[in-house]
Amino acid sequence: MSYSTFNRKQFDSTKEPMFFGENVNVARYDQQKHPIFEKLIEKQLSFFWRPEEVDLSTDRKDFQRLEAHEQHIFLSNLKYQTLLDSVQGRSPNVALLPIVSLPELETWIETWSFSETIHSRSYTHIIRNIVNDPTKIFDDIVTNEEITKRADSVSIYYDRLIEMVNIYNTMGMGTFDIPGKGSIEISMPKLKKALYLTIASVNVLEAIRFYVSFACSFAFAERTLMEGNAKIIKLIARDEALHLTGTQHMLNLMASGKDDPEMAIIAAECQDEVRQIFIEAAEQEKEWATYLFKDGSMIGLNAQILGQYVEYITNVRMQTVGLDAHFATKHNPIPWINAWLVSDNVQVAPQEAEISSYLVGQTDNSLDDSDFDDFDL
Amino acid sequence: MTSISKTATSDKAEQVHRVLLGKKQILVTEDEPLLVQLEQAGIHVEYQCREGYCSSCSIKLLWGNVSYPFEPLAWVQSGYLLACCAIVKSDIEIAFFD
């Protein structure tokens, strides 16, 4: 079955599954199978922002005053974020558009991916502002071993799905010998499984990996450093909250069988594999935390605390997609992150704001790195 | 339950419900979402958007009723509530993690 940019068949798209049904034809939104995706589109459009609107002039001075190991933390974190959004700015389009069957979901995927390109452009804005030679930083993303390890784990499921869909679109079903890859079996259950695991790994990317990086960005801002950067990350975090809700809806709709009964069977069959995707990603993020802080911690954040946050946020996200929490950490070790994650247009209870400013003062005045080394939570 | 009767006399229209959380008991009204009232009681709840689209504030609802003034964009698992936008409608029991 090859892809058509305008399917000539006449059919009722509200009877199609989200994926692997008919190719979409008319982009119409007057009738929707899953109105949630139309609502996500509207919300995402209302969030539109441009990186250039955020002034970064003080960040340059801040950056120059950071200690070397703090510059390493800041830049590595930024490189990781750049990698993640490079993947997200294209992969939902490349992997999911050829197989989507609902117009509202197709447009959500495009809207989602477009907002990721704003994130990517904002990293260029940030990097240009803090260093004289952005090339060094961008080049390192494809050569630095720690970063390329991350690239492998965030792209593997996407790449496998894309490869299988390519074969399916050109050859149809069957078992095929692919030069250099060996034999690959293409069947509808195999395709759907590859899709389900991909969506799970995207949820992990956006709902866990990104939040670990947000924690690092906001740890600087807690010390009133790199605040322009934090403003941008706040806007990115607002978008990511919507994206992760989108993938959670896809996963839960698939698992419920309400969308496609066959998908529910597949979801049940790969529950253990999905659990493993969450757990492995958490372990990788903890390893990454060790790399970030290899030359020294910063006030308020070290590898141990960040590791605990990884475990905590993984538990939260697992629960949201109907999996049991895996890690023992039941409390957020960096509760101050929420005050940064919240959007500016939302009023936070006044006592909350007071608490966080009190904590900022406390951190600046009385704590140094060593106070956090044996921080026990 | 003096606090219940006290609140009830000050404003007859105001409905007060008990929220059980482990060994704690918090009194809440229907005027504001649960999240704000838990925070006022000094309980830390995870949150991000505070408008129902991120699911960070998802909490287990063991029993009792809540309602949403508008349908949240975030997926609400059965047996869970979204604290940032849920209005408590009866006595309820909640829990964070197993």
Ligand code: FES
């Ligand atoms: S804080 Fe985002 S859904 Fe409640």
Ligand SMILES: [Fe+2]
């Ligand atoms: Fe992004």
Ligand SMILES: [Fe+2]
């Ligand atoms: Fe995203």
